[in-house]
Amino acid sequence: MRETTMSARCSLVVNGKSVRIATGDTPLDAAVADGMIATAQATHGAAVPGQGATPGARRVPGRRERVDPIKLALPAGPSIHAHAEEPAPAVAMRTGTVTEVRALTAHVIELVVTVSKDLPLGPGAQVALALDGVGLRTLCPTLRVDGSAELNELVFHLARDEDGWSLADSLPLHSEVKIRGPVGRAQYRPGGGRLVLVSAGCGFGQIWSIARAARYIEPTRDLCVVVGARDPLDLYMRESLEWLRATGVGRIVLSADRSRQRPPDVRPGPLTAHLPALRATDVVHVAGDSSTVGAVQVLAAAVGARCYPVLVDA
Structure with a gap:
């Protein structure tokens, strides 16, 4: 049997140029060893082959220290402050x-x-x-x-x-x-938005004391009075309402559940049907029976208005 021997070196032609290569080398190793391909410096320092002799690539500068993100301030909206409870008066x-x-x-x-x-x-x-x-x-x-x-x-x-x-x-x-x-905590408080005073029956007693005080203390404050009774004959407060009109209160509403002997200026139906459209800035005082007080509280809460209820139990 004839033994075949392999030469230690052989010839390789790259781009028309003869390159000597040893057995076991790759063509890329031979081209680099012969100077046909120059190595370039990689970003992280590793040798990367490049075509021809070229200067080493510039090292990419490291990232600068991270800057804290800029926080953009949003436009300030209307401030909402909880109404602080006033200290209880001495009893x-x-x-x-x-x-x-x-x-x-x-x-x-x-x-x-x-x-x-x-x-x-x-x-x-x-x-x-x-x-x-x-x-x-x-x-x-x-x-x-x-x-x-x-x-x-x-x-x-x-x-x-x-x-x-x-x-x-x-x-x-x-x-x-x-x-x-x-x-109780339903006393008159000066200041704030429109004052909406609602009374059913003898609840007008409390509303009358607040309304009269408000006309003296805050004569320019917007004031609305809504008065109701079951029977129109029980609207006993007409003299009081005339005084309020004389001081400049423009919105005064009377209502009665019963239609018997109802004067033209008395509106029919439940009192709550004649309330003005409430606003969040309103201050509402309501005095009367539980159904009227509860209904007004719900309407005030729906718009975020402050409401001070008083149940009349006599």
């Missing part, structure tokens, strides 16, 4: 005597209690009356319908129910009464 105790009882309508009684010492109360504030045989009742002192009241007088508007009973029946003339106040 005082007084004793008083019933000095006046008179009927305003067949279903509304005006009762006046004269206290031994002036009780400091803001407009719309409530007091608690301790009555023998009746218990504790929360009421809102107000003014007479003509706007009069002495500093040591507490005037109340009381309803007579369908059975003919009124809280005034438990308070005959010259009877003594124990009073504590102020209580």
